[in-house]
Amino acid sequence: MQTYFLRKLASLPLIMIGVSLLVFFAIRALPGEPARVLAGPEATQEAVDAMTVRLGLDRSVPEQYLAFATNALQGDFGNSIRSNLPVLQEITDRLPYTLALAVLAYLLAIAIGVPAGMAAAMNRNRWPDYLVMILAIAGASIANFWLALMAMNYFSVELRWLPLLGANSWQSYILPSVTLAVLPTAVIARMTRSSMIEVLGQDYVRTARAKGLPARKVYWSHALRNALIPIVTIVGLNFGGLIGGAVVTESVFNWPGIGRLMVDSVRYRDYPVIQGVALVAVFGVVMVNFLAEMLIAFLNPRIRFE
Amino acid sequence: MKFVPINRSVLARIAVAGVLAFSPSLALAEVLNVMQSEAPRSMDPGDQSATFTNALLRPMFEGLTDRDSNQQIIPRLATEWTADEAGLVWTFKLREGVVFHDGTPFNAEAAAYNFNRHLDTNRGLAASGRLRTFMESARAVDEYTLELKLKSPYPAFLALLSTQAGWQVSPAADAAGTLGSASVGTGPYRLAEYRSGEYVLEEKFPDYWGDKEAGEDQIRWTWSSETSVLNMALQTGDADVINPVPAAFARQIEANPELSLNVSDGSAVFWVALNTESEPLNDPRVRQALNFATDKDGLVQAIMAGYAVPATSPLANITPGFDPELNPYRLDVERAKALLAEAGYADGFEMSVVVQEPEARIGEVLQAMWAPLGVQLDVQRMESGVWSQAAFGDVAQKAEQNVDAVIASWSSGVNGADLQLRPLYHSSSFSPGGANLGFYKNDEFDAMLDEAAGIVDEAARNEIYKEAQAVINQDAPHVLLYVNQDLYATRQGVSGVWMVPGGFVRVENATKE
Numbered sequence: 001m002q003t004y005f006l007r008k009l010a011s012l013p014l015i016m017i018g019v020s021l022l023v024f025f026a027i028r029a030l031p032g033e034p035a036r037v038l039a040g041p042e043a044t045q046e047a048v049d050a051m052t053v054r055l056g057l058d059r060s061v062p063e064q065y066l067a068f069a070t071n072a073l074q075g076d077f078g079n080s081i082r083s084n085l086p087v088l089q090e091i092t093d094r095l096p097y098t099l100a101l102a103v104l105a106y107l108l109a110i111a112i113g114v115p116a117g118m119a120a121a122m123n124r125n126r127w128p129d130y131l132v133m134i135l136a137i138a139g140a141s142i143a144n145f146w147l148a149l150m151a152m153n154y155f156s157v158e159l160r161w162l163p164l165l166g167a168n169s170w171q172s173y174i175l176p177s178v179t180l181a182v183l184p185t186a187v188i189a190r191m192t193r194s195s196m197i198e199v200l201g202q203d204y205v206r207t208a209r210a211k212g213l214p215a216r217k218v219y220w221s222h223a224l225r226n227a228l229i230p231i232v233t234i235v236g237l238n239f240g241g242l243i244g245g246a247v248v249t250e251s252v253f254n255w256p257g258i259g260r261l262m263v264d265s266v267r268y269r270d271y272p273v274i275q276g277v278a279l280v281a282v283f284g285v286v287m288v289n290f291l292a293e294m295l296i297a298f299l300n301p302r303i304r305f306e
Numbered sequence: 307m308k309f310v311p312i313n314r315s316v317l318a319r320i321a322v323a324g325v326l327a328f329s330p331s332l333a334l335a336e337v338l339n340v341m342q343s344e345a346p347r348s349m350d351p352g353d354q355s356a357t358f359t360n361a362l363l364r365p366m367f368e369g370l371t372d373r374d375s376n377q378q379i380i381p382r383l384a385t386e387w388t389a390d391e392a393g394l395v396w397t398f399k400l401r402e403g404v405v406f407h408d409g410t411p412f413n414a415e416a417a418a419y420n421f422n423r424h425l426d427t428n429r430g431l432a433a434s435g436r437l438r439t440f441m442e443s444a445r446a447v448d449e450y451t452l453e454l455k456l457k458s459p460y461p462a463f464l465a466l467l468s469t470q471a472g473w474q475v476s477p478a479a480d481a482a483g484t485l486g487s488a489s490v491g492t493g494p495y496r497l498a499e500y501r502s503g504e505y506v507l508e509e510k511f512p513d514y515w516g517d518k519e520a521g522e523d524q525i526r527w528t529w530s531s532e533t534s535v536l537n538m539a540l541q542t543g544d545a546d547v548i549n550p551v552p553a554a555f556a557r558q559i560e561a562n563p564e565l566s567l568n569v570s571d572g573s574a575v576f577w578v579a580l581n582t583e584s585e586p587l588n589d590p591r592v593r594q595a596l597n598f599a600t601d602k603d604g605l606v607q608a609i610m611a612g613y614a615v616p617a618t619s620p621l622a623n624i625t626p627g628f629d630p631e632l633n634p635y636r637l638d639v640e641r642a643k644a645l646l647a648e649a650g651y652a653d654g655f656e657m658s659v660v661v662q663e664p665e666a667r668i669g670e671v672l673q674a675m676w677a678p679l680g681v682q683l684d685v686q687r688m689e690s691g692v693w694s695q696a697a698f699g700d701v702a703q704k705a706e707q708n709v710d711a712v713i714a715s716w717s718s719g720v721n722g723a724d725l726q727l728r729p730l731y732h733s734s735s736f737s738p739g740g741a742n743l744g745f746y747k748n749d750e751f752d753a754m755l756d757e758a759a760g761i762v763d764e765a766a767r768n769e770i771y772k773e774a775q776a777v778i779n780q781d782a783p784h785v786l787l788y789v790n791q792d793l794y795a796t797r798q799g800v801s802g803v804w805m806v807p808g809g810f811v812r813v814e815n816a817t818k819e
Contacts, residue, residue, distance in 0.1 A: 032691020050430030084486025256503035
């Protein structure tokens with residue numbers, strides 16, 4: 001068990017190197033030179049060339065990568081082309097906002113999705129099941145930004161109940177986190193339902209019922225614990241999707257997180273920031289998956305002993 | 307009895323302390339909230355060329371010259387100036403008693419430093435391009451006398467000094483390399499806080515040389531690229547001023563008594579640059595036909611909800627030198643068909659046009675307008691960075707990527723015809739070195755522009771620009787579409803905001819009730 005996780009942990013640097021290579025080369029393959037975007041449409045070729053040299057983009061891509069990797073290993077991810085601030089500072093300033101939003105959204109999604117899925121499973125093919133499934137399908141299909149704009153227009157503009165933009169008070173967290181939670185809630189509800197239905201058909205559940213355990217105990221401690229394994233897997237795998245959703249949600253709500261930073265940076269071809277944010281996001285996703293695996297091992301002794 | 311006054315004074319002191327404790331909230335600074343559609347690109351005015359960044363930086367920076375709200379050039383950091391007869395050596399008397407926000411004195415030395423940093427090719431600053439094309443050197447004659455030498459006469463010289471390339475930055479801050487994230491200028495406001503993901507906060511500069519009273523205590527700038535968010539922010543009061551107002555929301559804002567919409571003539575000309583190196587667009591008759599087939603009034607309604615004027619010249623109607631009598635191509639499909647038939651394309655032809663995502667609808671509308679001629683327009687929508695690579699390709703690249711036309715816009719504002727006609731139509735401006743995206747070349751036209759550039763008298767210069775516009779009109783290396791109007795909106799009670807044509811909103815003197 002220990003060696004299993006140590007091996008997993010040891011592969012992390014390899015994953016990071018692979019991802020950094022991929023991101024580094026991919027953004028440079030994007031059409032649109034940063035020097036031209038930065039110098040503006042009125043810039044002469046001479047000005048664009050001078051800018052290219054200044055940004056260090058006149059060197060070959062492998063050379064640029066080597067310089068980037070050497071500095072990154074020493075904790076220096078360069079400076080943002082746009083704000084001139086160190087990339088690391090840009091990211092650490094905003095990471096807490098994104099994490100807060102992501103964690104809130106996930107807690108919401110689990111708090112609503114799991115009971116809703118269970119209710120659907122326990123009332124299979126009856127109205128609670130249909131209701132939950134219809135909502136889940138709607139939640140999974142609705143465009144995130146559309147929902148965000150509608151919510152803003154209703155709760156902030158029409159009713160004036162909640163702040164429209166930014167992260168200035170606890171009320172500011174409500175709309176963005178709820179919007180962001182919609183998709184994972186839907187996914188978790190559906191996953192919980194199907195997982196519960198499968199578990200409820202197992203022999204040991206019948207045994208538990210047969211020996212006269214109260215229904216609550218059968219559902220919550222016998223069935224749910226086993227049904228949780230696929231749910232935790234899905235939750236872990238979906239974290240990347242949540243970060244993707246944060247990009248949209250943060251942009252619409254002017255949320256000062258790394259999602260909005262990413263969007264602004266791509267628009268200006270701010271290579272150092274794009275690289276930094278991508279690495280941090282990937283690190284986060286890998287770590288969450290790692291934690292999910294540990295949790296699954298805890299929930300399922302069979303994995304521990306393999 | 308003796309103790310009572312003491313007790314009173316204690317109470318009084320507590321009361322005073324209480325008031326003092328609350329006084330920060332009582333004397334809460336008045337903040338003007340301005341929201342734009344784009345994040346600032348730099349805190350160094352000389353290292354960016356974006357309209358919305360200019361608007362944000364302007365309260366903190368000043369040039370030697372400025373413009374008033376009637377678009378007239380007025381003195382700012384220079385009090386007077388003279389030029390030699392050839393217009394090549396300019397001497398500026400600088401304002402005395404001006405300091406930068408960091409305490410560095412503003413003098414001829416500092417001003418010369420500012421121009422020299424743009425002339426230094428190793429710096430690669432984003433706003434240097436135009437200055438470098440015509441400026442030779444800058445030097446301090448004495449403490450408050452600055453001499454600027456030009457390589458060639460430049461009609462828009464004084465105007466250019468009022469723009470971001472001429473805004474004076476603290477030499478100390480520039481040398482320290484911190485300007486990009488921390489503005490230091492001489493303007494009435496100084497940078498209080500820059501949170502790159504959230505806002506820019508500016509506060510009154512107590513040692514400002516000019517009117518310290520004008521404007522609110524603080525200006526807070528935020529941004530969102532989602533236009534409906536701008537609209538909502540104005541309605542909730544999160545923003546006192548929004549710029550720009552998307553045409554789609556203009557009527558709604560106009561109808562709201564709490565809000566005020568401001569519409570003024572803009573300077574951005576939208577046009578389709580036709581690749582004159584690509585068949586059949588190398589035939590002027592084909593290009594003219596496309597112009598005759600374009601319903602500009604329809605476009606203005608369809609794309610801009612009426613908030614634009616049909617373009618009749620490559621110059622905007624507010625640009626000095628604009629010829630209002632130029633005969634535009636009025637919608638005449640029959641004539642367009644006849645021209646195409648004459649050129650041997652009676653059945654039409656296929657062509658492609660590249661367009662940025664937000665302007666993609668222009669392409670779609672043109673596709674429908676040109677269809678009756680048999681022209682099959684392939685509209686290629688692109689993200690802006692991708693578009694700029696395609697649009698600014700050279701002849702060979704455009705041939706290879708099959709780019710027959712580019713939908714683009716250009717704004718030289720009130721800075722004169724040369725800044726519009728030269729980069730867009732002079733043969734020395736072929737992309738990627740300039741914005742002559744269709745590789746238009748006419749020696750007669752080039753000669754006119756070069757001649758006009760050397761004429762200091764504006765009226766005489768504008769006579770030549772009139773002829774030049776006629777030549778361009780005949781050759782039609784483009785399909786002219788429209789000139790946008792600049793729309794911004796404020797909450798009721800906000801005053802002192804004004805618009806520099808081109809979308810640059812000035813708020814440093816704005817107040818709200």
